[in-house]
Amino acid sequence: MDLRARRYSAPLARPFITARRRVDTMLGVLVEIELADGTVGHGSAGESFGVTGESVESVLAVLAGPVKQALTAPAGELHGLxxxxxxxxxxxxxxxxxxxxxxxxxxDAWATALGVPLAEALGGSAETVLRTDMTVSLDTPDRMAKAAADAVADGFDVLKIKLGNDWRADLERLRVVREAAPDVRFRLDANQGWDVKSAVRVIRAIEDAGIPLELVEQPVAKHDLLGMAAVTAAVDVPVMADESVSTPRSALEIVQRRAADLLNIKLAKCGGIGPAMAVADIARAAGMDCMVGAMMEPRISIAAAAHVAAAHPAVTLVDLDSAEWIDDPHLTGGYTLHGADMQLHRGPGIGFAPWVKGEHE
Structure with a gap:
């Protein structure tokens, strides 16, 4: 088995701004794994100091060092996926x-060798059509209103609104956005930007105003499960844990504490597909629904997440618009997007072509 990795960089069509960071350029790593029979699979990672603490350099070092070493163990030591x-x-x-x-x-290599789409190899169906939202970055009210109107014109009827840091300003942002997009449903994401009192205050005010909310994502700091549980108990709108969910163990703790109503699964936080499916299993056993989302990551990561979303019955929500922010006509494949509808690649694996020889670092 061989592993190859190279840097990836592409500009964003517009800045991606949250309560914790601003991104203007997609920086990441593309990966190929080649099996002994020549079958090639693809993966990718995005630089994210604020969530996983990783840089492009650290990802490359880990892939070229301990991960590659682990995958090239002596013959006979590793058996199967x-x-x-x-x-x-x-x-x-x-x-x-x-x-x-x-x-x-x-x-990806495993599913490609089987000759089936990844979603099917995981127990789902590539025929599943997923419906994603579109994110509106944290900005001035007028700029957010324009972004919301543009998203509606592009066919999105669910918008994920980035808020946080100042609950009074957030109420004004949401008021203006709703005027610009009166017929959509909203998902709010504070990215840990509120304290408990502010979160309860702003969510109740939105509820009282009759603004249609599907959920509020990660209202408080990721380690404050007690505080998130207090918010969850105090409001009617479902609260979703995001940054708080990084492993199956953390998901289990959230379930046990009743700290949230929903879980947001991201492959980059979990470490891959197996742990992500385990988180979804925990949610299903607890009677909870999940969202499959992504950070600002290359299109390969988004496609893989979409296949996971199509494969697990606990996943009822999708937030996979990240690649639509990246201005890169060269990295294509994995799925097609028609308005808000994602149609998965129906061939083997997740649907990306092998690199030209010598293209990798």
């Missing part, structure tokens, strides 16, 4: 995005 997946997970501490990139490439 699960052994290789465990080898990636155990190769080092942390570095979830790097592990996820290799894990996705491994699953």
């Amino acid at each position: 699960r052994d290789h997946e465990d080898a990636i997970a155990d190769s080092c501490v942390g570095n979830a995005a790097a592990k996820a990139a290799a894990n996705v490439a491994l699953h």
Whole structure:
């Protein structure tokens, strides 16, 4: 088995702004894993200091070092997908995005060798049409209103509104956005930007105003499960844990504490497809629904997440618009987007072409 990785960079069509960061350029890593029979699988990772703490340089170092070493164990030591997946997970501490990139490439190669789409190999169907939202970045009210109107014109009827830091300003932002897009449903994402009192205050005010909310995502700091549980108990709108969910163990703790109503699964936080499916299993056992989302990541990561969303019955929500922000006509494949509808690649794997020889670092 061979592993190859190279840097990836592409400009964003518009700045991506949250309560915690601003992104103008997509920086990341693309990965190929080649099996002994020549089958190639693809994965990717995005640089994200604020969530996983990883840089392009650290991802490349982990992939070229402990992950590659783990995957090239002596013949006979690793048997099948699960052994290789465990080898990636155990190769080092942390570095979830790097592990996820290799894990996705491994699953892509596995499904490609089977001759079926990844969603089907995972127990789902590539015929499933997913419906994603579109994110509106944190900005001035007028700019957010224009972005919302543009998204509606492009066929999106659910908007994810980035808020946080100042609850009074957030109320004004949402008021103006709703005037610009009166017929859509809203998902709010504070990215840990409120304290408990502010979160309850702003969510109740929105509820009292009759603004149609599907959910509020990660209203408080990720480690404050007690505070998030207090918010969840105090408001009617479903509260979704995002940054708080990084492993199956963290998902189990959220469920046990009743800290949230929904879980947001991201491959880069979990370390790959196996752990993501385990989080969804925990949610299903608890009677909870999940969203499959993504950070600002290359299109390969978004496509893999879409296949996971199509494969697990606990996943009822999708937030996979990230690649639509990236201005890159060259990295294509995985799915097509028609308005808000995502149609998965129906051929083997997740649907990306192997690199030209010599193209990787």
